[in-house]
Amino acid sequence: MLYLNPNAKLSPYPSSLQRVMNIETARQTRTWLQAWTGLRSGPTPLYDMAMLADRLGIGQLALKDESVRSPLASFKALGAPAALIRYILCKYKDQGMDPAKVLRGQYASTLASETVISATDGNHGRALAAAARDAGCRCVIVLHAHVSEERERAIADFGAQIVRINGNYDDSVNVAAEQATQNGWQVISDTSYEGYETIPRDVMQGYGVIADEIFEQDIARGHEGYTHVFLQGGVGGLAAGIASYFWEKLGDKRPALYVVEPTQADCLQQSAMLGRAAKATGSVDSVMAGLACGETSPLAWTFLESSIDAFITIEDHEAVTAMSALARCPDVPVVSGESGAAGLAGLCNILTQEIATGRLKIDGTSRVLLINTEGATAPSVYRELTGEDADDVLQRQRDHLADI
Template sequence: MLINNTRASRSAYPAELRAIMNIESARESGAWLSHWSQINSSVTPLWDLPDAAETAGVAQLSLKDESVRSPLGSFKALGAPVALMRLIVRLWKSEVALDPKAMIKGEYAGLLRDLTVISATDGNHGKSLAAAAQTIGCRCVIVLHANVSVEREQSIAKYGAKIVRIAGNYDESVEFAAELARTNGWHVVSDTSYEGYETIPRDVMQGYGVIPDEIVGQIGASSSPVPFTHVFLQGGVGGLAAGITTYLWEYYGQHRPVFIVVEPQQADCLYQSAIEGSATRATGSVDSVMAGLACGEASPLAWKFLWPCVDYFMTISDSDAVEAMRTLARGTDRDAPLVVGESGAAGFAGLTLLAQAPDLARKVGLDAESRVLVISTEGATAPNMYAELVGESAESVLARQHEWLQGCTA
């Protein structure tokens, strides 16, 4: 399903939004994160996929590969650590000025050992928060709902977090985490906002701004006002989409690309928000193979940025995402084989669906002159699940990618 957001604006980035989310904060986040051992020093690849572009009927298709951002395996490595650092700076502001760059290297571990942070998660955010807390030296509690796999639970627990399981869904785990925090005097570090809770989700989104900041640098000079005509982004609660659209909107102003947000059919909270005109809940079961996007309620803070700039919202099936994973893993003579996880494949899957429906492609302005950007937000963060869905292990795909790269340099 596809819906046009008639509220989307082509004006310059509004000053009232820039006061909350801006390029300066994104770049500051990147500077802090560069001192963390869990962030790779090089920028993540921006792959050119000419054969996939030809199949989709567009001039160019670029894929930003966040699977190699960190050993943690996803873009979430950018959000939780920044939010945790900013929280700690605020908590200690009246006592001592803490340097975030020293903090993320563990230099204040003795001071912070009695601090406990907590969050609900579908997997990647919780793993990143646990890893950051372990490095910084504070305690971490992670609440998992019934649909989070044991494989994902184990990947979080290895970073020293205490795991709490509940029988409900993601939104119920968010509520449970908030209640535990109130009862125990802990601090919630969540990537979704709710009434009275917006500062930390804003900090998380500022961390995601590192991605478009890198892309702008990787592209370099272009003969066009904007190097991309269309950007496909994952949905979820909306934080990633907000972090990327706001940066590109501020950077390119009225010449910004067309933004298309993609989410699971059964977790369509942003699609439904576009219908309602305000942040609302999904209509389906919320259980999806795209675990990172299986969110039942849009973040009100993220929606504040999305409703004035996202041009289209669309939904895809789980089978669409799996087929996209397989396509990207296969590669071609001109397209490198890529390890893209379930949620990471959503944007590519959305492009594929529109390309197969000429009327919808025309509706969003996709044609032979279009230059498209998609973000692969994760690699094989659940390796067993990845191998089951793709029919090949991530290690095998990466081995073929290595061969492909050697062939390019031969």
């Protein structure tokens, strides 16, 4: 389903929002994270998918590949670590800590008594567990009933204590908040709620690093920018982090910004329809585990309510089809997880509708940006859905890039 946002507008980036998230802080965060050995050196690839663009009937298609951001294989490797650094710097501000040294474990003795906690669908918890381990903190992760044992093991491998609950993601958020209050722990989450906005802001600011790299890479290759950008939904954190950067950088010349989410986890589309942060209308149980969120983050919504031009819901089978399309892409094979492929699935979805070439103006002149937000974060699920191992796709990718 496609819903055009009646409250979207082309205008300069509001100063009220700039005080919360801004390009300057995104660049500062990028500098801090460059010192962490948990991330790859340098920006993630920005691929030109010319043959896929031709097949889809659009002018240009670029794909930012976050699957290789780190061994965590997800963009989440930017958010939780960034927020953890800022939390530690704030709490221990009298000790003059160097932000670049926090995740190198140089303050581990000081931080040994610190415990951080979060709910997760998998990737955020894994990123927090990895960052906490390297900083020297204790980490507790709350998992809901739909998180697979495979994803649980991947988190536990970083030393996190796992708390299992019945219910869905939103239930796990509530349990994490309760556990933090009872034990004096600190929640590190990208989901905001009443009285809890600073850390979600810092998580979202970490995602702004992706946009900072994109602009830098486009300048280096002489690219003229994008007409349309597709962003994954979830609680809205990634979309807010990227959209706010584009909005501040380009003002009323920003591209059309679209958000894609599962039909059964349509909290952002419902928010647009109701004019406030709202809950999903469906079961929330989706193969797109990272986007299976039932409730919009209120803080993220303050950025999305006026910047997102349309909200697109897709079926699980559309995401699976997009995963396979990227794995076999003639431009460059890409390992894209269930949520990572949602942007391509959303683009393909609306290209079947007459409104695409009409009001949305997606045609042979369009320059479209997609972000592959994750790789095979659950290898067995990837194999089941695509019919091949992620390692085989990666080998095809290496062979392809070696021939260029």
